[in-house]
Amino acid sequence: TVLIVDFGSQVTQLIARRVRESGVYCEIVPFQSADEGFQRLKPKAVILSGSPASTLDIGSPRAPSMIFDSGLPVFGICYGQQTMCAQLGGKVESGHHREFGRAFLEVEKDCALFDGVWSLGSRHQVWMSHGDRVTAIPEGFEVVATSANAPFAFIADEKRKYYAVQFHPEVVHTPDGAKLIANFVHKIAGIKGDWSMSAYRAKAVDAIRKQVGDKKVICALSGGVDSSVAALLIHEAVGDQLTCILVDHGLMRKDEAKNVVAMFEEHYNLHLLHVDASDRFIGELEGQSDPETKRKIIGRLFIEVFEEEAKKLGGADFLAQGTLYPDVIESVSFTGGPSVTIKSHHNVGGLPERMNMQLVEPLRELFKDEVRVLGRELGLPDSFIGRHPFPGPGLAIRCPGGISREKLEILREADAIYLDEIRKAGLYDAIWQAFAVLLPVQTVGVMGDGRTYEFVCALRAVTSVDGMTADFYHYDMEFLGRAATRIINEVRGINRVVYDVTSKPPGTIEWE
Ligand code: XMP
Numbered sequence: 139t140v141l142i143v144d145f146g147s148q149v150t151q152l153i154a155r156r157v158r159e160s161g162v163y164c165e166i167v168p169f170q171s172a173d174e175g176f177q178r179l180k181p182k183a184v185i186l187s188g189s190p191a192s193t194l195d196i197g198s199p200r201a202p203s204m205i206f207d208s209g210l211p212v213f214g215i216c217y218g219q220q221t222m223c224a225q226l227g228g229k230v231e232s233g234h235h236r237e238f239g240r241a242f243l244e245v246e247k248d249c250a251l252f253d254g255v256w257s258l259g260s261r262h263q264v265w266m267s268h269g270d271r272v273t274a275i276p277e278g279f280e281v282v283a284t285s286a287n288a289p290f291a292f293i294a295d296e297k298r299k300y301y302a303v304q305f306h307p308e309v310v311h312t313p314d315g316a317k318l319i320a321n322f323v324h325k326i327a328g329i330k331g332d333w334s335m336s337a338y339r340a341k342a343v344d345a346i347r348k349q350v351g352d353k354k355v356i357c358a359l360s361g362g363v364d365s366s367v368a369a370l371l372i373h374e375a376v377g378d379q380l381t382c383i384l385v386d387h388g389l390m391r392k393d394e395a396k397n398v399v400a401m402f403e404e405h406y407n408l409h410l411l412h413v414d415a416s417d418r419f420i421g422e423l424e425g426q427s428d429p430e431t432k433r434k435i436i437g438r439l440f441i442e443v444f445e446e447e448a449k450k451l452g453g454a455d456f457l458a459q460g461t462l463y464p465d466v467i468e469s470v471s472f473t474g475g476p477s478v479t480i481k482s483h484h485n486v487g488g489l490p491e492r493m494n495m496q497l498v499e500p501l502r503e504l505f506k507d508e509v510r511v512l513g514r515e516l517g518l519p520d521s522f523i524g525r526h527p528f529p530g531p532g533l534a535i536r537c538p539g540g541i542s543r544e545k546l547e548i549l550r551e552a553d554a555i556y557l558d559e560i561r562k563a564g565l566y567d568a569i570w571q572a573f574a575v576l577l578p579v580q581t582v583g584v585m586g587d588g589r590t591y592e593f594v595c596a597l598r599a600v601t602s603v604d605g606m607t608a609d610f611y612h613y614d615m616e617f618l619g620r621a622a623t624r625i626i627n628e629v630r631g632i633n634r635v636v637y638d639v640t641s642k643p644p645g646t647i648e649w650e
Contacts, residue, residue: 140164140323141181143172145189145199145217146470152308153185153215153319154463155505160320161331165503168470169199176204183211183327185319186218188306189470192270193217193224194232200225211299211327213319216268219293219302222276226300229274237266241285241305249282249294251301253325255317256283264291264305264312271304299326335511339371342500346375350456355498356448357458358440359384359410360530361398363523364460364501367513371500372458373408374516380458381409381451385443387436388416389532389546392554401522411451415443423534423541427578429650432541433482436531441489448493457495462509464604466502480646483530506604526571527605535650539578545593548631549576552595555628559621560599569611572599574625575638575649583633592633595625600647608642 140157144150144166157164164185167175176184184205191198200221205212214222220230243262245252256262264285272290275281279300283292291304301322307315323329350372357369359382372380382402386395399412422435448454490497501509513523529535533553537545553574560566575596583590597618599611622635638645 139179139181140183140185140327140329141172141176141179142166142185142187143175143201143205143218144168144187144467144470145191145221147188147190147215147217149306149308150187151464151467151505153187156308156316156319157185157323158333158505158508159316160323161333162323162329163333166467169201170470173202173204176202176208181210182329183213183323185322186212186214186221188216188218188267191217192232193220193230194270209298211322212301213322214300214302215308216304216306219290219304220270220272222300222302223272223274226276226279228272228276228279230270231273233269233271236269237271237287239266240264240311241266241287241291243283243285243291243305245283247280247282249292249301250296251294251318251321251326252282253321255314255321262314264303264307264315265309266305268304272302301326335508335515338504338508339374339512339515342371343375346372346498346500349498350376350379353379353455354451354453355380355456355458356451356454356495357382358444359398359402360528361390361394362460362528363513363518363525364462364506364509365458366402366460366518366522367509367516368458368460368499368501369408370406370516370518371512372498373406378409381411381454383411383413383444383447385440385447386412386414386416387419387440387532388414389419389436389534391528391533391557392550394528401519405517405519411447413443413447415439418443420541420543420546425540425542427538427540429535429538430482432534432650433531436534437482440530441492444489445493453493455495456498457490457493458498458500460509461497461499461502463501463503463505481648481650524567526566526569526573529648535648536573536575537578538575538649544631545576548593548629549574549595551629552576552625552632555624556597556621559617559624563617565611565613565617568601569599570602570605570608571647572597572611574598576632581634585633590633592631594634594636595629595632596636596638596649597621598638598647598649600642602642602647605647606642608647610639610641613637 245256245260275293278295279293282294285291288304294301307318359365369382402410510523556574577594579594600608602608
């Protein structure tokens with residue numbers, strides 16, 4: 139295991155990604171609880187992250203001294219380098235030249251960390267982003283590479299296996315960064331790269347068995363990848379002690395609930411309850427137009443329906459959730475105060491306390507792409523694993539203005555045609571998420587010889603890595619024309635189609 143001490147950098151998660159990609163397990167621990175994390179994980183190596191803080195500020199974070207006392211290899215990145223220097227007897231000063239972006243390193247000395255990656259005298263692109271910089275290095279260290287603005291860009295104390303860099307090896311703009319990190323964990327720390335999904339699967343199944351014993355587990359299956367993979371893993375561990383409940387709120391895509399149920403029935407022999415609660419949801423949503431009100435109604439009803447179904451089953455001791463690692467990592471904040479709520483996200487939060495259940499969260503240690511690999515391990519078809527994300531409140535938040543059954547039906551048809559065209563054009567996998575939105579606006583058109591006065595449909599498609607930021611997808615106009623013509627011809631109630639060219643920020647991916 140590698141321990142990553144997080145000082146609050148925006149890119150700490152990328153350090154974890156790079157370590158995991160090298161086949162080594164790691165965890166991120168906020169600096170405030172790094173002592174405890176160190177004792178719990180018993181790591182074989184430590185990486186210190188970057189930070190928006192300055193070591194020159196009073197009370198700025200430090201690495202626990204037990205890390206340096208342990209004799210383990212340590213890799214300090216950016217702020218990590220600065221705090222190593224501050225703590226081990228070097229000097230940090232506020233930089234007159236703040237450095238952001240591309241820089242070039244010159245290798246000045248051989249170093250065990252460069253093995254098979256960099257050689258003496260060679261020059262390499264790296265990514266810098268720092269204000270302060272090291273101006274004197276602690277005893278035992280020597281400079282192994284420099285950049286024009288950073289005479290201490292890469293320093294090493296090979297005897298103690300301490301390495302420290304001013305740049306960010308974890309980002310893609312440092313092309314050799316991943317190899318340097320892999321060298322640190324394999325060659326310097328001597329950790330074998332045998333962390334694999336099949337090993338994880340066996341370990342997770344074991345842990346679920348221990349946690350659950352002979353008790354009952356229920357799982358809300360949404361049809362998304364995360365809840366599906368969690369359910370399959372738990373099913374492998376405890377078989378029929380697991381019951382999955384799919385609450386169909388009538389806000390799913392065309393044939394969605396049917397397809398998900400069929401996929402599970404065909405490939406897996408698990409208890410799956412398909413509850414059609416669409417009348418209840420749509421009954422309460424009818425006429426509601428405020429986005430937050432819609433979200434709250436859906437969240438509440440979901441909990442109510444799920445709770446009722448669980449009671450019918452005689453209750454359960456455990457609730458399964460597809461929580462992922464990014465949701466678990468405690469964020470290190472220097473700004474303080476709660477962040478603004480943009481949208482109240484729909485999940486099954488609140489249920490465990492209400493129903494007095496414990497949580498089973500077998501994906502807590504995984505990133506999204508690792509969940510996909512695990513899903514493949516568990517035999518989920520690629521077409522299922524690669525599906526676009528779909529929000530819990532479903533079509534309700536793609537129907538701005540008052541909700542009605544009729545509008546939902548129109549939207550469902552338009553959305554199905556749009557996605558069909560995307561698949562036919564072979565664009566599905568290049569797009570992060572695509573969907574239709576039905577606007578509460580009617581416009582005049584002419585069809586045949588008659589006047590029409592019908593709704594406008596907006597098409598949305600974005601590319602993104604994590605849904606946090608997104609760019610609109612650049613279709614060619616031919617494609618958009620084809621999709622629009624089909625929607626207008628085939629869907630009664632729509633006579634105009636527009637394309638949304640807003641990125642996130644300033645827009646969000648969904649319209650509500
Ligand atoms: P926004 O619209 O906030 O969406 O840019 C970012 C991503 O989150 C999805 N999304 C949700 N997912 N429950 C979910 O499970 C929700 O309430 C919810 N709202 C938005 C959205 O589809 C996009 O992938």
